[in-house]
Each structure stands twice: as C-alpha cells, then as structure tokens.
Amino acid sequence: MSIVRILRCLRLIHACGLRIQILAMSASLKFITIFLTVLSAYLFISFHLFEAVYKAQPTVIDELFHIPQGIAYCERNFSYWDPKITTLPGLYLVSSIISVLNLDCNTYYLRLVNLIASCVNLIIFAFLLKFIYGSNTGSQLKVVMQSLSLAILPPLYFFSFVYYTDTLSLLVLLIFTITSVVIKSKWLVFVFGVLSVLMRQTNVVWIAMVLGHKVLGLLLRSSRVYGNTYLNKHANRRSIIASNIDSSKLKGYYNLNDVVIALKYHLSTFFTTVFKFLTVSDFIIIIQQVLVLLGFVTFVYVNGSIVVGDKTAHQATLHLPQLLYFLLFYGIFGLPYVLGRLPSTVKLIFRNKLQVIFLAFLFTAIVHFNTLVHPYLLADNRHYTFYVWNRWFGKYEYAKYATVPAYIFLLFSLYDNLKDQNCISFLLPYTISLFLTLALQKLVDVRYFLVPYIIIRLRFVKSSYKVVFFELIWYLGINFATFHLFFNKDFMWMDFEESQRIIW
Incomplete structure (x- = not known):
C-alpha cells in the first residue's frame, strides 16, 4: 500500500x-x-x-x-x-x-x-x-x-x-x-429524502414508512386524548393535553383494534383534532416527506415506470414468496436473536395454535400458486441464490412445501423479537412497506432484504451480552467463509475474458 x-x-x-x-x-x-x-x-x-x-x-x-x-x-x-x-x-x-x-x-x-x-x-x-x-x-x-x-x-x-x-x-x-426523527431538520429531511430516491427508487417506500409511522402515531395518540370524554370535559388547556400530562390515558403500545377505534373517532370529527396534537416541528417534517413522495409520483408518471433504462428485466410482478424468503434471511442473519428467544417463541407458537394452522394453509397456498423463477436466478451461477435454488427449491418438488414450517416458526420468532419494543404504529407501516418492496419483485436477490432487515434489527429489544457477542462472531465467521470462497474459487464464462467469482 x-x-x-x-x-x-x-x-x-x-x-x-x-x-x-x-x-x-x-x-x-x-x-x-x-x-x-x-x-x-x-x-x-x-x-x-x-x-x-x-x-x-x-x-x-x-x-x-x-x-x-x-x-x-x-x-x-x-x-x-x-x-x-x-x-x-x-x-x-x-x-x-x-x-x-x-x-x-x-x-x-x-x-x-x-x-x-x-x-x-x-x-x-x-x-x-x-x-x-x-x-x-x-x-x-x-x-x-x-x-x-x-x-x-x-x-x-x-x-x-x-x-x-x-x-x-x-x-x-x-x-x-x-434528520426526520432525531434532528428534525427544517430542510435536510427533504434534501436527503430526494437523495435517497436518487440512490434507489425503492427507498421511497421506506420514506413513506417513516411518514406513515409518524402519522399513525399521531392519529392513535390524539384519538386517545381528545376522544376521551373525561378529558374533553375537564381539560380545556390545549398545551396540557398535548403534552400528555395525563399519562394514564396514553398507552405505550397500541394494537390493530386501537387503529380501528382511532379511525372511527377521526372520521367522526373529520380529522380536525389531529392538528391540535400536531407540533410545528412535526408539521414541517411531514410536509417535507410528503413533497418527496409527490415528487416521486410525478417522476413515475413522466417516466411511465418506477424503473429507468432496461424495464424488461424488472417488471412489477406479484411474488408473495419473497416475503417468506425474507424470513429465511432473518433466520440466517438473525440467528443469535432467534436462538436467544427460542423458549419464548415456542411458548408463543403453542399459545396460538389456530394461527399456526391458518398460516400453514396460507403459506402452502402461496408457495403452490405463486412461486416464480426469474431467468437470472437460473442462469447466473455467480450468486449464492443460484446454488440455494438449484440444490433445494428447484431440485426437489417437495422442497417449497417442506420449508413452510420454517417460515411459520421464523414469523413467530420475528414477532417475538419485535413485540416488546414496537406497537402497531410501526409494525403496520413496516409490513405494508415490506410488501411493496419485496412482493412485487420477481428476482430473488439478497440485496433487496438488506434495508428491511436493518430497520427491524434496529428495532429489536435490547439484547443480552451473550446474544450480542454471538451475533458479532457469527458475522465474522460468515464473512471469513464468504471472502475465502471469493478469493479461492474462480471460473470462466464464455463471453467474459476475466475469470468470474461467487458473490452474494
């Protein structure tokens, strides 16, 4: 050097x-x-x-x-x-x-x-x-x-x-x-929102998720405060209510039923009370995020597609098994967290037997009717996904069904790692964003899973020293094996002068 x-x-x-x-x-x-x-x-x-x-x-x-x-x-x-x-x-x-x-x-x-x-x-x-x-x-x-x-x-x-x-x-x-959550900038949110989209168009989905998380939180909390009859009668100072002085009326975590109640309340009041709960800072942040989304919609309208350049290889296609493959990604790279809450996850599964049966039928139907194979996945032996597919999913007819129990277990495991740290105001926008990002992609590529995994990894509850140490050692081991293969295994393609190597 x-x-x-x-x-x-x-x-x-x-x-x-x-x-x-x-x-x-x-x-x-x-x-x-x-x-x-x-x-x-x-x-x-x-x-x-x-x-x-x-x-x-x-x-x-x-x-x-x-x-x-x-x-x-x-x-x-x-x-x-x-x-x-x-x-x-x-x-x-x-x-x-x-x-x-x-x-x-x-x-x-x-x-x-x-x-x-x-x-x-x-x-x-x-x-x-x-x-x-x-x-x-x-x-x-x-x-x-x-x-x-x-x-x-x-x-x-x-x-x-x-x-x-x-x-x-x-x-x-x-x-x-x-800039959106911590600094709450008056202009950097828009700048980096635009830059995010310029890097990858699919980033717009995660910008929408941040916006959805904020708006849904506002809807839930404001309905909890202003929709309460006792508070409406006994609290006439907007600043007192908006500052959550009566913490007993606000919950740390909300569920889907709370969303339904909140929407019913806000529909009856034409969403007017939301603005009483909205701070100037939050309003500025939301406006910037909305402007980024409107700009992206304009781009798609003018361009005729979310994709620039070669549109034929990346056409939007309903591909629900991508969500199941993401669970496998979580199972591999989140293995320390899977094992760390294994007893808790097993108990959760046994407490929800009907949901397990429903998911078994649902996932089986998904893999049976909607398993798609992109030509790149079959032809490009420079990616790990090529070998996973050709040595398991593509090799055995029963493989896609045999993996269903793993999908069910990993879904409960993922929820178990998220439920104590997050409420529906995050989980609902995240799930919708995950669907839009993955389930409309025909090509299976591990890079598509990176951002959604990192988002939920940052949302996991604080872990024990043992789990954190295991995660670090696990990643070091995988990286060592990956680079060892990259440096020591090469092969030739007929239409390339340079040798080729296996990457993610």
Missing part, C-alpha cells in the same frame, strides 16, 4: 464529512474511546481487504455497467447513460466528487467511495443505537459491538468493496432517518 494512496484515502474521508463530533453530543468519553478504537480497526482491516478484492477482481458482475457510468459522471459527461442501468444516478453523482479532489476517475476510487460510506454507516449505527436505548444503554462495549455487527452484516459488508449502489444508498437513507 503506497503512502500516496493512504493520503488520498484520508483526504476522501475528510471530504465526505466524517464528523465524529455528533457522537460526542450523547455519549460518554468511555464510549467515544471504545468506539474510535473499533472504528480505527475497522478502517485498517477493511482497507487491506479492499486492496485484496481490487487486485483479485477488476470487474464484479454489474460493475460492467456501473463503472463506465461512474467514470462518465466523474469526468462531467452527464449526457452519457447506459440503458442497462435501472436505478437513478445518485451513486454516480456522488462519485463525481472524485474529480473535484483531483483523484483519478477509475475503478479503485469509485469502489473506495463505498468503503468510505461503510465507515460512515458504522458511525451512524452507533449513534442510532445510543439514541434508541437512551440512558438505558448498559455496557458501552455492547453498543459498539452491535454497531460493528450491523456494519459487517455479510451481504452489506461485501458490497462495501465493489461499485454497487447498496452501501451508499443505505447511508443516505440512514441520514434521512436521523
């Missing part, structure tokens, strides 16, 4: 605005010390791994399209567009900063953008976990370990070393979340 490259990397880190000071606002000196040590180790190890990946594979699958496009934007050629690319140009616009820094517009520095983004993601994960847990953080080391685990989530970590949209897209979406 040359000194010049190290200096250039440090310049790029500085230029990307890596501001650790934001952690200092809510963290102790001990936490910052531990975190900076871990961040330094993460950057050092990841950079060496980055160099090894760069030397081993000049072009990784879709980089065949992404890299020339990134170079064109880096060289200020904004008129060039490869029709094979289906996402908006957010990644390439950000990559254009390379030329501003007087760096070469080549594969090395284009990939380096994502490596830097992964380091910033590590910082944001730590900040978000501190914000979520508040003063109930527990061990400082435990929070740092969890943030590190999220950063090295195997599929996410791998794509930090190549020129794909996933890492930078997640970064912008996380910043959007912070």
